[in-house]
């Protein structure tokens with residue numbers, strides 16, 4: 192199974208029409224499952240050949256963008272409530288405070304649930320809803336809203352993927368709190384150190400991917416702010432991780448983000 196996450200930059204000053212980006216990732220990355228963030232939400236149906244879930248209308252009036260989970264050759268089913276409790280089971284609704292930023296879907300292959308995927312966009316707002324330029328408040332807040340998922344009967348196989356708007360060194364505590372493993376870090380030894388890696392405390396162990404180019408300056412910060420986290424059961428099945436401009440030359444002409452891709456056996 193190949194899962195990708197990519198921010199399409201449809202919220203502000205898109206570089207390409209959404210249809211071109213769906214076509215590109217389908218032809219070039221060929222994912223089974225993809226999380227799109229800052230994606231223009233489809234009007235009614237996704238492009239032919241894809242299944243997808245999203246929140247109609249997106250983030251709000253005149254902001255018809257949000258997180259979209261899409262798949263090809265798999266079944267993609269929205270998850271809006273979960274069953275928790277070992278003895279007294281109960282059904283609990285999943286109610287992320289920004290619904291279009293955190294979308295949850297089951298990915299089913301044949302008759303088997305492969306994983307439950309949380310597509311996550313770290314809105315750059317603080318506790319008061321004021322702009323703060325990072326997702327260090329919104330990402331843990333959204334995951335806390337989804338806490339029932341992590342204690343539900345789906346808890347063994349969960350992937351959280353998307354644009355967290357956070358640097359790697361800020362994500363460790365979140366991974367720990369939700370018992371998730373960072374697929375990029377797990378495979379860091381497969382890659383060279385990312386020169387100029389922002390917000391990184393891993394020194395010569397850094398194997399981060401350049402996923403966001405902030406502006407067109409030659410000195411634009413080199414930063415990984417898009418991540419794929421997985422529960423230990425799924426992390427055990429992780430084969431390879433790749434992405435960024437080394438894998439996809441010319442990616443900055445399509446979006447200011449580059450895809451991160453994880454392959455699971």
Ligand SMILES: [Zn+2]
Nearest residue numbers: 388391397399
């Ligand atoms: Zn790094």
